Amino acid sequence: MTAAAVGLSHSPLIGKNDPEADVLARVGKAVDGAKAFVRDFDPELVVLYAPDHYNGFFYKEMPPFCLATEAHAVGDFGSQAGPLSVDTDAARALAQGVLDRGVDLTVSARMTVDHGFAQPLEVLFGGIDRVPVVPVFVNGVATPLGPVSRIRALGTAVGEAAAALDRRVLFLASGGLSHDPPVPVLDGAPPRVADALIEGRPPTPEQRAKGEQRVVQAGRDYAAGSTAMIPVNPAWDNRLLDHLENGELAEFDSWTVAGMAREGGGSAHEVRSWIAAFASLAATGPYAMTSRFYEPIPAWIAGFAVATARER
Ligand SMILES: O=C(O)CCC(=O)/C=C/C=C(\O)C(=O)O
């Protein structure tokens, strides 16, 4: 088996509320580097770790993580809608391998995903149906959240199970780093919002457009400095990237949910996807980070990072 990893921040505001041209150019260069890395690695299978933003998973049943044997994207924020090219046989094999290793994985035979999954597939592969993929939802927004050590255990178990497949496998992480976008919160929500977060009734096109416009406006307010959001935290983000680069994954076990939210904002928990992907790569052998880009981008409400890594 040959393994590699890519971490890529996502933002629903990309293309809708863009930063200055020089920032875009730097991001474009980093993304082009990641695309070249992926082209060169030529994965036979992509294990994609990503969060959801109340489009697929709701409080009626909210697993800490869930592997899909089939998945379709809703097409929010202009992302591609439709079925993902899930490798069902590989997904089933990985699910069994993870359960065999004592991690209580939830499995979905029809997962609904949003821009968190669609965006990295579109950016790196040109679409959500271009490469055999195993989608793994990692809850990064809906509290209560469990200890980060369990995410590391999930990533390790997936990596070990993937090693048995004897294929070129790319572990791809979507999300983070520090950011505090306006994702609804159940605790204290008005009854109508709480009901939507629990039941997951699909929004009408008008409701979806209104919600998306709210996020775009939040990005504008944030970039203009007029908002109560927790600021992007470059020091925290770089600490995370340092640990990933140095293979110090056990360090994350001492990171607490409350501390992560305080330092990185309500959606900082999306870095769980990164920790899972790098734990998977580490489970296949020693690795080296081959590229690392980071920049705080207020217009996207994002501590935006792109990193690539492969086995030594
Ligand atoms: O307002 C809503 O209902 C949805 C908000 C939403 O999906 C925001 C997403 C933000 C990110 O994905 C992010 O910044 O990581």
Ligand SMILES: [Fe+2]
């Ligand atoms: Fe997100």
